[in-house]
Amino acid sequence: xxxxxxxxxxxxxxxxxxxxxxxxTHAVLVNGSVAEAPAVLVVPNYWKPGAENWRTWRLAxxxxxxxxxxxxxxxxKDSLVDTLRAHTELTGRPLLPRSYIWSELRRTAxxxxxxxxxxxxxxxxxxxxxxxxxxxxxxxxxxxxxSGGVGASLAGLLRGKSTVLQQYISDPLLVxxxxxxLRLYALVTCAAPLRVYLHGDGFALFASDVYDAGSLERYSFxxxxxxxxxxxxxxxxAGAGGDDSRVAAELGLALPPASQRWGLTRLLxxxxxxxxxxxxxxxxALERLVLHVFVAAAAPLARAxxxxxxxxxxxxxxxxxxxxxxxxxxxLLGGDLWPWLMEINTTPSLSLEGGDAEESxxxxxxxKDLLSLADALPEPPTASRRPPPEARLEALMRDNERDGGGxxxxxxxxxxxxxxxxxxxxxxxxxxxxxxxxxxKFVQLSPSADAEW
Numbered sequence: 001x002x003x004x005x006x007x008x009x010x011x012x013x014x015x016x017x018x019x020x021x022x023x024x025t026h027a028v029l030v031n032g033s034v035a036e037a038p039a040v041l042v043v044p045n046y047w048k049p050g051a052e053n054w055r056t057w058r059l060a061x062x063x064x065x066x067x068x069x070x071x072x073x074x075x076x077k078d079s080l081v082d083t084l085r086a087h088t089e090l091t092g093r094p095l096l097p098r099s100y101i102w103s104e105l106r107r108t109a110x111x112x113x114x115x116x117x118x119x120x121x122x123x124x125x126x127x128x129x130x131x132x133x134x135x136x137x138x139x140x141x142x143x144x145x146x147s148g149g150v151g152a153s154l155a156g157l158l159r160g161k162s163t164v165l166q167q168y169i170s171d172p173l174l175v176x177x178x179x180x181x182l183r184l185y186a187l188v189t190c191a192a193p194l195r196v197y198l199h200g201d202g203f204a205l206f207a208s209d210v211y212d213a214g215s216l217e218r219y220s221f222x223x224x225x226x227x228x229x230x231x232x233x234x235x236x237x238a239g240a241g242g243d244d245s246r247v248a249a250e251l252g253l254a255l256p257p258a259s260q261r262w263g264l265t266r267l268l269x270x271x272x273x274x275x276x277x278x279x280x281x282x283x284x285a286l287e288r289l290v291l292h293v294f295v296a297a298a299a300p301l302a303r304a305x306x307x308x309x310x311x312x313x314x315x316x317x318x319x320x321x322x323x324x325x326x327x328x329x330x331x332l333l334g335g336d337l338w339p340w341l342m343e344i345n346t347t348p349s350l351s352l353e354g355g356d357a358e359e360s361x362x363x364x365x366x367x368k369d370l371l372s373l374a375d376a377l378p379e380p381p382t383a384s385r386r387p388p389p390e391a392r393l394e395a396l397m398r399d400n401e402r403d404g405g406g407x408x409x410x411x412x413x414x415x416x417x418x419x420x421x422x423x424x425x426x427x428x429x430x431x432x433x434x435x436x437x438x439x440x441k442f443v444q445l446s447p448s449a450d451a452e453w
Contacts, residue, residue: 002368003040004199006377010093031206040376041065041321059321061427063374066187068325070304073297075327075346077124078162084341087296095292095341097167102158105165115141115165123157124343135168162342170213172331175246175270176255179211180204181342182264184329185366187373187442190317191301195432197442198287199363199369202264205400206256247273251366253280263358275337280339289339290329291445291453324374369440375431381439390433393426 002156008075041063054067073083081099088094102123105111115121115138123134157163162268172179185199248255251269253262262270272279294301302438306319314320328348332340350367353358371377379388436444443453 002364002369002371002377005041008040016167018107034212039063041068051353055308056312057241058314061319063321063372065321065323066325066374066376068191068301068303068305068323069308070191070297071188071325071327071346073100073300073304074293074344076162077126077164077343080344082291083300084296087292091292093292095289095296097169097340097342098168099164102163102165104159112142118167120168121172122166122168123154125157125160126162141165157287167351169332169334171335172211172270173337174211175204176248177208177210178256178332179207180256180267182267182286182329182331182339183288184264184290184331185292185348185370186327186329187324187370188294188301188327189324189431189435190222190376190428191298192317193436194294194298194433195444196291196372196446197435197439197444198290199366200443201366202443203359203362204262204264207259208260216294225434243274261433263362266268270318271333271337278300278337281331282339285337285339286331287443287445289331289341292445293329293341293344316424316427318424319433321328322375322431324370324376326370353359369442373442374437375438377435388434390430390437392431393433421429 019336037064041054041059043066054065055069059065066309073079073175077102081096081101084095086300097412100114105114108114118138120135120137121141123136125133127133134154136154140154141158145154176181181204183203183205186201187193187197189197244255251266251273253259253266253270268279268283271282309316309320312320317323326348328345330345334340334343350363352363359369368377372379432447
């Protein structure tokens with residue numbers, strides 16, 4: 001809607017049917033009927049035999065595409081476990097709750113001891129929207145691993161090659177007795193050099209029923225919006241914490257289950273008011289988590305980009321379309337306020353699940369900032385008509401092209417030398433500068449002058 005409102009035209013490119021139950025039925029080319037607007041390709045990340053694959057397209061630098069090479073290293077649950085495992089071992093900073101690919105764990109000699117160390121586990125399949133998610137006991141897993149002595153549905157999950165076994169965080173932070181997860185919107189535009197952003201807005205999604213640490217009831221622990229919006233007759237958690245009612249009243253918030261979602265800013269205000277100085281550090285901890293995830297993934301993303309660009313005959317990022325990909329992080333806050341990554345979705349729902357004004361404002365504002373940062377929306381005219389700051393880079397590049405090779409004269413030369421950036425590096429500088437200037441509420445995590453980042 002934002003692109004069409006800006007004067008673009010929609011042109012179907014792929015006639016293949018749905019890639020996934022909740023992914024658009026075709027990729028589209030949104031071509032500029034607006035002066036000086038780039039062509040923007042909006043394509044699904046999922047692919048099936050017979051459909052066109054964006055990874056095979058030879059695109060021009062003037063185009064924009066909403067995909068980044070190699071993101072399956074984060075978007076697929078078992079691949080995410082592999083991607084983050086080495087980083088956790090290197091840094092000692094756990095990003096995921098302890099996680100295993102079940103089919104691999106079963107082949108190890110000590111798997112029974114690993115399973116027995118926790119009383120309950122989460123089983124996850126590649127499905128989205130809370131489907132294929134199940135809370136199981138260690139006894140069920142041990143029985144299923146021995147002889148299949150469990151129900152048919154659980155046995156099916158255990159046979160899946162991509163099924164992930166994940167430590168169950170049994171002491172989550174609660175609001176009015178209800179468990180919740182955070183939906184964060186991160187954006188990556190390049191892996192080498194790494195350019196990552198996190199939007200200032202997002203959501204807290206509440207489970208419908210009061211949390212019971214000893215229950216296997218899915219509405220008590222699943223916070224997925226698609227699952228909980230279908231729930232009727234949710235249990236009222238009133239009285240679970242009188243302090244919660246007081247803080248919510250001061251902030252003008254309706255507690256769950258009357259409200260199934262809060263905006264991220266409201267949730268963080270609630271936490272900081274309830275927990276004091278300790279709660280003030282939660283936003284910083286969330287930014288740290290997102291950055292660590294992309295640092296962990298930088299090598300496989302860069303490798304996928306190099307291989308993909310070489311396959312279509314392109315030498316560098318600057319010679320291909322500008323890439324950008326939205327990654328929705330689902331994060332659980334523990335009772336000690338430690339953020340745990342649960343999964344990453346690169347095809348998040350952008351429909352209005354709850355239909356309220358705050359949800360619409362947050363999602364549309366995030367999308368507008370995303371398309372602006374990615375240079376997919378034309379910039380509004382300015383009264384001064386002055387060129388943007390990064391336009392100086394273009395002037396330097398044009399000087400290089402006109403230079404006959406007769407000496408450096410402190411110009412940046414296209415061929416590069418010991419002291420001058422190469423053309424591809426200048427192109428990345430241009431994109432990084434434009435992204436930072438146009439990012440709106442997207443906070444730049446990398447590159448950054450922040451002392452820690």
